[in-house]
Amino acid sequence: MDAIPYTVKAREDTGLYNARLGIWLFLASEVMLFGALFATYVILRLGALHWPLGASLLSIPLGTFNTVVLISSSVTMVFAWVSLKEKNLGKYKMYMGFTIILAVLFIVVKLFLEYIPKFEHHLYPGKSTFWAIYFTLTGLHALHVLGGIGVNTYFWGPGANMWQSEPERFTNRIEIAGLYWHFVDLVWIFLFPILYLL
Amino acid sequence: MKDSKKYVGVGLALLLLTAMTVTVRRLHLGIALAIFIALLIATFKGSLVASFFMHLLSERKIIHILLLSTLFLFIVMMGLVLVGRLNVYEGLRHVP
Numbered sequence: 001m002d003a004i005p006y007t008v009k010a011r012e013d014t015g016l017y018n019a020r021l022g023i024w025l026f027l028a029s030e031v032m033l034f035g036a037l038f039a040t041y042v043i044l045r046l047g048a049l050h051w052p053l054g055a056s057l058l059s060i061p062l063g064t065f066n067t068v069v070l071i072s073s074s075v076t077m078v079f080a081w082v083s084l085k086e087k088n089l090g091k092y093k094m095y096m097g098f099t100i101i102l103a104v105l106f107i108v109v110k111l112f113l114e115y116i117p118k119f120e121h122h123l124y125p126g127k128s129t130f131w132a133i134y135f136t137l138t139g140l141h142a143l144h145v146l147g148g149i150g151v152n153t154y155f156w157g158p159g160a161n162m163w164q165s166e167p168e169r170f171t172n173r174i175e176i177a178g179l180y181w182h183f184v185d186l187v188w189i190f191l192f193p194i195l196y197l198l
Numbered sequence: 199m200k201d202s203k204k205y206v207g208v209g210l211a212l213l214l215l216t217a218m219t220v221t222v223r224r225l226h227l228g229i230a231l232a233i234f235i236a237l238l239i240a241t242f243k244g245s246l247v248a249s250f251f252m253h254l255l256s257e258r259k260i261i262h263i264l265l266l267s268t269l270f271l272f273i274v275m276m277g278l279v280l281v282g283r284l285n286v287y288e289g290l291r292h293v294p
Binding site: 014015016021024025028031032035036038039042043046047055064067068071072074075077079082178179182183185186189190192193194197198 | 244
């Protein structure tokens with residue numbers, strides 16, 4: 001049986017290798033998923049008699065810190081890919097390692113400094129409409145971050161063995177993982193002002 | 199090397215815009231204007247991420263068509279949400 005086609009070479013009809021078209025289709029579906037939740041937020045906010053100011057309930061310094069963490073992780077992720085383009089696996093491992101550490105830091109802040117203190121004050125999704133949409137949006141986003149940590153850790157560890165046998169295919173895999181990771185960053189760029197500042 | 203400088207520049211611009219978003223909140227502009235400015239900055243930040251980190255500027259036409267179709271569907275969805283509100287009786291528009 002032949003190997004999976006078009007993992008490196010571009011298809012004649014699309015001009016792209018298959019995974020690149022695949023990830024963009026996936027990201028388009030993700031836009032609609034988060035888009036539906038943003039629409040829900042708009043409905044809930046417009047329909048509420050009183051809507052609390054996010055800044056009065058959430059910590060802006062923590063939200064800003066996590067924004068800086070995710071933006072920095074996007075920069076290190078793109079440098080991980082650039083390192084492979086320069087055929088430098090050592091540098092790739094360093095940048096990918098930084099990306100994973102920053103992603104873990106994001107989750108640690110979210111869980112231990114935001115979620116758990118709120119649970120201790122009995123602020124659960126059922127407490128009010130604001131908390132329901134806050135936990136739904138940030139929780140779904142955090143699940144995406146966890147997914148990214150899993151994929152990136154695999155490519156940092158055992159998955160990097162592919163570099164020895166198929167370097168171009170491995171570089172493409174990191175490009176795909178990067179596109180996903182930048183999307184996760186992009187979603188947070190919108191979540192932060194909507195939930196924390198307004 | 200040239201690309202590396204570009205990525206660092208975009209990263210710094212994103213951090214600067216984040217600082218700007220937080221600062222604008224302190225200006226007490228009124229909720230409507232604050233939402234508009236915050237979303238404007240977020241959209242600009244998002245387009246920087248998509249254009250440079252995700253290489254959308256140099257992406258193939260098929261991807262541009264795919265994303266424009268998605269954007270269209272998103273606008274339709276938001277439009278339906280807002281139009282739907284007009285069909286609700288005034289007394290039922292707001293919930294406690």
